[in-house]
Amino acid sequence: MSFLSALRRPPAAVRLNASYRATPCRSVSTSIPAASDKPAKASATATHTISSCTEGTVLGGLNWLKGQAPVTALADEEYPPWLWKLLDPKVIPDDGPGGQGEKVRLRKENRKKIRDVQFMKTQ
Structure with a gap:
């Protein structure tokens, strides 16, 4: 919490x-x-x-x-x-490939994939 x-x-x-x-x-x-x-x-x-x-x-x-x-x-x-x-809301600069914006986007996508995989293992 x-x-x-x-x-x-x-x-x-x-x-x-x-x-x-x-x-x-x-x-x-x-x-x-x-x-x-x-x-x-x-x-x-x-x-x-x-x-x-x-x-x-x-x-x-x-x-x-x-x-x-x-x-x-x-x-x-x-x-x-x-x-x-x-x-x-947090403002994340979109500073092109390899920048902080891309890293944040990739981290969110990776966490979503992990959650989806973990959810499917419980089914």
Whole structure:
């Protein structure tokens, strides 16, 4: 289980207890005009992701230790900038034969072939 999927869903004990169920926090992408000195570029927009959890929202199921104080959401400005880019799709440059793009494509094809072979062995 990845770190992000652990953050997205509450632990099994919390899911079973319906009375404790809290509304999930989601991130929202909004369009904010880019800061520019020239009025001609005012039509350009930059995408900024913001959290739907307000500051101080209790995030259940994220405590690491017993008896620890509840984890609360921070203001969007207090999180590092790289956090908001984690869910962006990864851009792989297509730099011709032997490049990184081709290596990634071949690795994906090889993994798919291995999965197919393993699946056929179970049939």
